[in-house]
Amino acid sequence: MSNERPWLDHYPDGVPAQIDMDAYASVVAVLEEAFGRFKDRPAFASFGKKLSYGEIDAMSAHFAGYLTGELKLAKGDRIAIMMPNVLQYPIALFGALRAGLVVVNTNPLYTARELKHQLEDSGAKAIVVLDNFAATVQQVVADTHVQHIVTTGVGDLLGGLKGMLVNTITKHVKKMVPEFHLPQAVRFADALDRGAHHPLPKVVLTHQDLAFLQYTGGTTGVAKGAMLSHGNMIANMLQAGVWIGRNTKLGEEVIITALPLYHIFSLTANCLVFTRLGGLSWLITNPRDMPGFVKELAKSNFTAITGVNTLFNGLLNTPGFAELDFSRLHLSLGGGMAVQRAVADRWKKITGCTLAEAYGLTETAPAVCINPLDLKEYNGSIGLPIPSTDVAIWSEDNQPLPLGEVGELMVHGPQVMQGYWQRPDETAKVLTADGWLHTGDIARMDASGYVYIVDRKKDMILVSGFNVYPNEVEDIVMQHPGVSEVAAVGVPDEHSGEVVKIFVVRKDPNLGEEELREFCRENLTGYKRPKLIEFRTDLPKTNVGKILRRELRDEKKVPAAAH
Structure with missing residues (x-):
């Protein structure tokens, strides 16, 4: 059989060909094992505050009690979580799973249009949202099935003076919380208090039960919910777990979680795999603040980091990064977009740790292939198929x-x-x-x-590891009354791998670049917005009139000045 699976002969020592799917009945079984085994060890850290496995256990149990006891949500109901990497995230996530609910991970940067589609499509009955993004929820909630809203501030779980300070700065100094009015909303802390009066629900879950609706464009424009079951998630947790297993020490790992937990890569690789190992997930709320990110790294004593090429590149170019202590770092995993050789080589030189490229999809929860971690240097491959794959x-x-x-x-x-x-x-x-x-x-x-x-998928554009579907961008731009035709393509960019460029044929000769940009700002999340706009009198087409994006992509034109 081995000739059909040539990769098995090249597996790292100790990695089995198959995983034992019967090891856990559900993701909840994994969580509860970790809560018991690592009760006093730190589980998540953010803004200098650490919560232990025991604390996460208690708080997520209270949240589950709130969802089932107070809100009367039942097994299989959908709940949206719309938060960046803050301590509330794992509590809401684990609480929802323990209540038997299906989690709908929601990008907090979504525009009202994108959020409304996801909430309507999933039929979510509840949403947990950070105050910074509650104004978007307010705009659409009346048009959805959402009956329950839980809101929370960045500093709410940091305790005492520090929490108040963080919330005050976020709202009044940095002006990061647009005004919102959601009178029906309950505060996260109040939900936990109320949930404490209810028992942890006893929900029977099997491999077939849904755990997540993870939205993706797939290969076409409109976002669809990939149905990821408890079995899918356990499989990928075990597959990735045995792959990195020999290098990891139970209860001693510290993983840097800079990619958002609503992204499948971070959700599985960081949150779930390292929870099972009793690791500490060091949450980075705003990885774009590179100097701040490097300061966090200096405090963390980290052993592992996941990211996309842009993230590693950004760190390498931030003063102070090269001087950090990398003595404990044994796992650097790059995915979400191609890792560039130049970045991998520099990473190895500065940290002494090989940047191993992995490949996955939302539809595969996500890992499919990973490079052996003992790889001596970058090889340009996405690796070997992981066990049972x-x-x-x-x-x-x-x-x-x-x-x-x-x-x-x-x-x-x-x-x-x-x-x-x-x-x-x-x-x-x-x-x-x-x-x-x-x-x-x-x-x-x-x-x-x-x-x-x-x-890659013929027309997909990959901006910092996020999929951008040209169809969606074109559909939006076409809604502008001054546009006659549009084509969206990806063009290379040293910071984010690719950026979106649009070629536009005007209906209104007076339509200018700034007006179009403003229109895109209102309707598209940041990474989907065109960075470059070029006006044309016509666009290349096939004989049946299909716009030839490839031809536009392949033109060796000097890119228009970026803004």
């Missing part, structure tokens, strides 16, 4: 290709989603009857089982 390269007519041939990367394994929420048509496009997932990525596999991405 089959990977194949298929031709356009869905036939497996021999090693070395280029085709579509296909994935099969226990981490592959159940499908897209309430979209059987979209599910059928990507999942075969026997469970193989079309990734839409073009790849090849070498004789040792290493996989190389040759070309």
